[in-house]
Amino acid sequence: MVYFYIMSQRTEVSSYGEFGLIHHLTKNIELQNASSILGVGDDAALIDHFGKQTVVTTDLLIEGVHFDLSYTPLKHLGYKSIVVNLSDVYAMNATPTQVTLSIGISNRLSVEALEDFYEGALAACTRYGVDLVGGDTSSSQKGFIISVTALGEVAPDKAVKRSTAGKGDLLCCSGDLGAAYLGLLFLEREKKIFLEHPGVQPDLENESYVIGRLLKPEARHDIITFFEQADILPTSLMDISDGLSSEILHICEKSGMGCLLYEEKLPIAEDTRQAAYKFQIDPTACALSGGEDYELLFTVRQEDYDKMKDSALVHIIGHITEAASGAHIITKGGQSHPITAQGWNALRN
């Protein structure tokens, strides 16, 4: 249930001090992975990936840029902060094993709010089998600041980059696209209404799918497992955080290739279509340019088609061509248009 944030019990962060607060928020952490040799509480954490290679990725989430606390429950925000980083680890065909979590907190946030945030973050850690092994806690002059670094492990030669797609490879993605962007549109619309008519809580029950995709995304560990079980090594792989178009162009540019994408093949959930119609926008545009899907985009050799064709997890949406052909989308009407990146841009503010 979505709701607009109303303060309840409130303990000031200043009643703890830095070390007390860290201890309070991390005291229940139990390390799950054999690779986590030493966790929170020293100058650094100590990790042993025992012959595997280490993957490292980091994301900075800033209030007012990446999230709006007026409609983002802190527990969901904690969960999402971890998940978006794990998604980048899976996007290397690797398994996440550890995270560090740093926060900068303004005095608007109470200890109870931070407890909610950590509860969500630790729930994601438990769900994905990773250990929270470190971080930093600081005050912030304005706004809540979150920085997460995720570490993962991968057998040598199993990591998959963006830059290695080959001509003729099948272009594929997981799940469905465009929902999170529509969730954002609903929440922004209701926020405006709420600000004009305080006290009126929004009724968004019918939009729970698209809103859920925005507020509590999951990372596609099941796709990595599928690759392993089906004995597929993708030729390129990345996650879809800025929008499908933008990500496809990354793969094409880094691989020195072009592509053909088919509009009719784009996976869009029925709830997403209905939501798009309510805003009178094209569902295809949402799938192409809406951000924050956290699905995986990848290419596989044509020989691997048989290994994939019966899986409900993945969709073949196009194929890789020579660079000279450019990157194009074939519409349902049969027309060809160049793919342009209109993805979400964290510097656009």
Place this chain on the structure above:
Amino acid sequence: MVYFYIMSQRTEVSSYGEFGLIHHLTKNIELQNASSILGVGDDAALIDHFGKQTVVTTDLLIEGVHFDLSYTPLKHLGYKSIVVNLSDVYAMNATPTQVTLSIGISNRLSVEALEDFYEGALAACTRYGVDLVGGDTSSSQKGFIISVTALGEVAPDKAVKRSTAGKGDLLCCSGDLGAAYLGLLFLEREKKIFLEHPGVQPDLENESYVIGRLLKPEARHDIITFFEQADILPTSLMDISDGLSSEILHICEKSGMGCLLYEEKLPIAEDTRQAAYKFQIDPTACALSGGEDYELLFTVRQEDYDKMKDSALVHIIGHITEAASGAHIITKGGQSHPITAQGWNALRN
């Protein structure tokens, strides 16, 4: 030479966009370490520590909390942002190998300012032999936000924690203490004068030592090398970032020990003493409670005394006792006082 920031040439960040800006700032990076398999430009970086264990640490630096851009040159800030994280890696008796650098930037910062910042960060990377392998770039609603994660490697069983000091061990530190805090006092005083009399640039040439210690600290890689060459494995080790008292109490508490510290043994530079006298404060108080020294604090077994006694790098400042004796400092006058933590606290604002 310290100066107060005056804008010169200015290119707006928005003229680049996120990917363009990252590319612009990181295009000259060449990976130095064999362990850096893949650097900036994919979902994650790829690292192979080849049988060694991985150390990971992270720090969040926030404008107005950790630094003041009115007297901190951006090049120095970039350098320091890296160094303070490397210090935490050395504090595990490990060798830093990679860093990630994320920034949140308000539109007050120009591309030229960010170039200066990266120039400093990359200078630190070169100086300490680490590779910048990833990061994130975002806008910030207010203030400059910096998040660095450092990775390092250490042979199994060579990592040194805070929690393993033993009774009778010698308590030691590197370098000298208290200077950075006095540097901060000078700069804050001159900032006030500058704000009251704009255009008057400060004359701080005589205070270059203490100001340099604040603005451009170094991490003590030489101490880790010394340990290795002298065949010393400290029984506990950490870096001094919040102030000596606070750090000593961490070692005592985590190790379940007490200690005796001797005021006369505290290493304080002559420039630091003179600076303290100008502010009419006790140099000892600066050494005990001033933060940001980035020296190393460690304990060694008494049997290792002979290996250390001729080194100018390290100072024996006390010894470890049973927990029941508490943690005390013996003053020059021979009195005993409990050590109290009055270190710099990032949540105090």
